Every structure is written in structure tokens, then in C-alpha cells.
Amino acid sequence: MSASEIAALDQEKQAAARAAAELVESGSIVGLGSGSTATYAIRFLGQRVREGLEIVGIPTSQKTKQLAEQLGIPLSTLDEHPQIDIDIDGADEIDRQLNLIKGGGGALLREKIIASAARRFVVVGDSSKQVAHLGKFPLPVEVIPFAQSLISKRIAGLGAQVSLRGAGNPYVTDEGHHILDCTFGEIADPAALAEKLRAIPGVVEHGLFIGMAEMALIGKDRGVILI
Secondary structure (H helix, E strand, O other): OOHHHHHHHHHHHHHHHHHHHOOOOOOEEEEEOOOHHHHHHHHHHHHHHHOOOOEEEEEOOHHHHHHHHHHOOOEOOOOOOOOEEEEEEEOOEEOOOOOEEOOOOOOHHHHHHHHHOEEEEEEEEEHHHEOOOOOOOOEEEEEOHHHHHHHHHHHHOOOOEEEEOOOOOOOOOOOOOEEEEEEOOOOOOHHHHHHHHHOOOOEEEEOEEOOOOOEEEEEEOOEEEEO
């Protein structure tokens, strides 16, 4: 990808993130997502907070928490605020039914928990994230380290090529787990695959977000498409 193409996608991310940040109303409890587009949304929210917007953020990762603190966004926890008004987060792939693959940044477990607690889950991304069918991007599966080898074989039995993220120096999630990146190719039935993965002992969570998003805001050329 050329430098100009990367710059164009970055502009799309910013446009989608800005549109999502404008949806947040004063007094809201806001889920703060992880990843490059969500980071832009958090920065725009930080700007709005400095201008007087009153919100409380619930971060989906330690990295997001640190950024929000730097921007002066008040933070809290799910213990204090189990009901979230709006969650803004990115995705690695978004299909026509608003099913998602998430977890490229490693925060899929907390991201799914926050999304499940939100009245509104808004997904943001650039045009490259919009796909006809999920599966080109490897599906992250968060697992307990004790069982990762066994789980890897069982997921391979479902038709995937499986690799441990970080290989010789495994990536460790905020909750102390490992991630298997699983390449299935086109996923014909995401909901069915989600159930099969959930049934494997030792799988903590997977990156298929099925029927959770209310809308997607996709940066496209010089505008934003709402799905």
C-alpha cells in the first residue's frame, strides 16, 4: 500500500471517528474502544470534554485507559456503571449484516464485555474494513495458556490455519491470556462458528461479534457512510 493510500485511509478513520464522537450526549457513560480508529474517537471526545462535554468513560484496554487519562476524560469501572449508554469501537472486518471480526489489537475480551453492556454499540472504521463476507482477516481467539496447544488442534479441526500470536514470545492480553490467530478463509456462517468456538474448553473468548452493533460509520472518500 502506497503512502498516499495509507494517508487516505487515515483520513477516513478520522472522519468516521469524528462522526461517532458527535453522537455522544452530555451525561453519558461511554465505552472507549481500542485500536487506531477508536483512538481518534477518544481524541475527539477529549476535545469535546475540554469544551464542556460531561461524560464518564469505561476503557476497553490499559492502553485506552492511559490515553483517556492523558486527555482528561473522567473514567470509571463496570462495577460502578454496569449500564453503558454508548460504546464506540473499531473492527478489523465489518460485513453487510454488521457482524464483525475484532481483536487485531488484542483487546477483544474487554471489548466484547463493554459492547454487551452498552445500550448502543457503534462501530467505526475506514473503507478497507467493509467486506462482503468475514474471514479474510485472521480471527483472534483468546485462550488460557495452559490449553493453547490442545485448543489450537481443535480449532484446526474446524478448518483453520492456526498460529500463536507472538510465537516464541507470546502476546499476553490484559487478562493474562494468549491469542490464537485463526485463518478460516470466507466464513459462511459466522454465528455457527461462534458457537463451535465457544464450546471448546479453554477458549476464553473469540473475535466474532454477532448481532451486537447498532450501526457502523465507515469513512469513505471524503464522507462517512452509515450502515
